[in-house]
Amino acid sequence: MKKINNTSEFNDLKRKIEESKSNQKTTITISSGTCGLARGSNHIIKAFQEELKKQRIEDKVELKITGCHGFCEVEPNIVIFPDEIFYQKLEPKDVKEIISETILGHKIIDRLLYTDPQSNQKFIYKKEIPFYKKQKRLLLENNLFVDPTEIEDFLAVEGYTALNKVLTELSPEQVIEIIKKSGLRGRGGAGFPTGRKWEITRKAKIKEKYIICNADEGDPGAYMDRSLLEGNPHSVIEGMIIGAYAIGASKGYIYVRDEYPLAVENVTRAIQQAKEYGFLGENILGSNFDFDIEIYKGAGAFVCGEETALIGSIEGKRGVPRQRPPYPAQKGLFGKPTNINNVETWANVPLIINKGPEWYSKIGTNGSKGTKIFSLVGKINNTGLVEVPMGMTLREIIYEIGGGILGGKEFKAVQTGGPSGGCIPKELLDLPIDFESLTEAGSIMGSGGMIVMDENTCMVDVAKYFLNFLREESCGKCLSCREGTQRMWEIVRDISEGKGKEGDIELLEELAEAVKDASMCGLGQTAANPVLSTLRYFRDEYEAHIKEKKCPAGVCKDLIQYFILEDKCTGCLACIKVCPQEAISGELKKLHIIDQNKCIKCGACVEACRFDAIIIK
Amino acid sequence: MDISTNKVNSILEKYGIQKKALISILQEIQAEYNYLPQEALIRVSEALNIPLIDIFGVATFYKAFSLKPRGRHTITVCLGTACHVRGGPKIVEEFERNLGIKVGETTKDNEFSLETVNCLGCCAIGPVVVVDGEYHAKTTIGKVKTILKKYQKRKGE
16 A cells, blocks of 8 residues: 555545445454454354355455454344344354345344343344444444454544544644543543643643553453454544644554453554554654554553553553652653543544534533443343443443343442442432442442442452452552552451451441542552442441341352252252262252252352252352 | 573564563563563563563563463463452362362463453453463353363373
8 A cells, every 4th residue: 555645645545445335235244352252253254254155255245354343242243234134142053044045035034133131022133222222332333344454444434534634624722622622531530631631731841742542441341442442443543643643742652451462463453554554654644743653562450550650661660650740741651741541532532523522512411521331241131332422321221221130130239430439229220320420429430341230249249359459459659558458358358258347347437548548549549439339338238247147149158058949959960960079969850958068169059050949048 | 491592682682672661571571481481581681781670570560470480271260340240250269179279370280370360351251261362251160171171181192
């Protein structure tokens, strides 16, 4: 490909691409992000390639391997264009039939359709499926049309149009004004207004400046950044180039987690392609603006999501946060003014430029504009990535999009904001989700993880989980965080083991305040949230552990026992076969019994029993 | 294991022998040897003029680095929140029982190392187990033995 030197060459290329895509042929798009691959999408791809070749229709039917379609629960899935027929949970053996029946015969294969778990209704078209219907997929939808290895696919969906507009029509100050007017706030957690952040860095007196894309998506349970980087890396790159122009930076870094190998691969390739086409490098589109991006891999430290720690990590040091001010906007990477934004924030930028700040600011609530991507995971039917306008209620997200709780169980809480966030109980299901409302409820937006918990989730165990996470990830610089998270974990661990005593809850609350007040960075300042929010809404559960030595949800091992129900056990021997301790005795067709002295509560028997005959008390 | 000075040197040169590239250099060394051998760290310390103790500081700070040799296969069990609420800890225990080792250890025959990770970002299909880069979705206690069998040495191998 020849480098594009100016706007007219850019427009020519766009026209050429539009023409080549106008005679749209039947296209099969295969969702093939990390989740899809883990569920076998590569086998589906291979089967399609072979079958298309066998039927000699390779030139009539296009096979597009894309990033994640968002509906992770039903991977591997495909969408057949132009009608957008949605087939799910595919196996390689289904492929032959899809080609002969649907592609060639124009018939729908009933068993591959999605069935709504609540209404049992089947859906043929993607847009009708409740999971997709209520979403507003401004950022994620292009994952369906873009092969992340093909820059021209991105160009076909208005890619780099915003950049072209910015470089030819707008001054850096005007760009910042547009972003400010849009109301965009940082999607990484704190929700700082993006336009203002850019302005501060722009106004810094030192000439050499940097921008960073924070792709160190460390919150467990959140993976929207991975999906964007894997599925549509150019959208993030375009946002960064526009930001660099507005701020006056000549170099950008993408700091991406080591745990995301496919994202690293796709972004690395995308940067290379953007260079070849002239969107990165010197004199971009003939504008005299130079900008380049380097990718930097993290090495597995949660605290590096904190901006000053992240900067330290790029400099090759231990990722330990430092005192602010000076803020990175004044003194950041290598001592130079640095602007850091999250992946999703950068991806919003081209959209705002293309559609205008007025359009963008109409979406969402008063204080929180635009859409937000949430990862809806845990004990929920439709797990996946959902993008909704800010202000949608939890009930709509969990029941209408998410299809309700797994196995028809009772909803208990949803955890948002990762280890800095908290658990929101069912009394608050009608809470409209935005930055302010989540903070008021004792949690935070964070990067958008939503872990749904049911009646079988123990809130003391959840608090213990996060405290364990935080005590391991605390960098150790502040005593309050290093020792405080450790001590809080020990107290909650004791409670979960039945060793809790009167006064433990009060001590936890006191410690929580101290850790919050005395720690320097966000990790420590919010480390108490998982404890405080579970105490706020589920205090009785803590008390049951302490006073009655009981775990009402049946999770904490030291407080539970497994029993076999006489009226349900069929004597099938399945549990006996899987028990690693030989703790279960019984004969065929006779009641089985668990020896409590031998049982290690591993749960293998519950999993093996097909008659729900094993209960936890 | 033999540590080739040439190999370490060529990794250093690839990054222009720059201090700021320390983490990337360590990542490449680990990709080569599956852990960070002491000899390699000494060489890096000399070349970059960074005290060995600081390199040790970086190598122990980041979870991705291992100072101990790992087994032929690395099993990583995800313990992100979504995997946790779906039973991730039970999967770890089942691996520990089957392999006779604890998390962070390697089997005596050097075949398997067992590790956990805080989140792999495949939260929808948890509990997730990754063996040598290959993902296993919706793992159950019952599936653990099947996964192990896939990687266990076949007789005569």
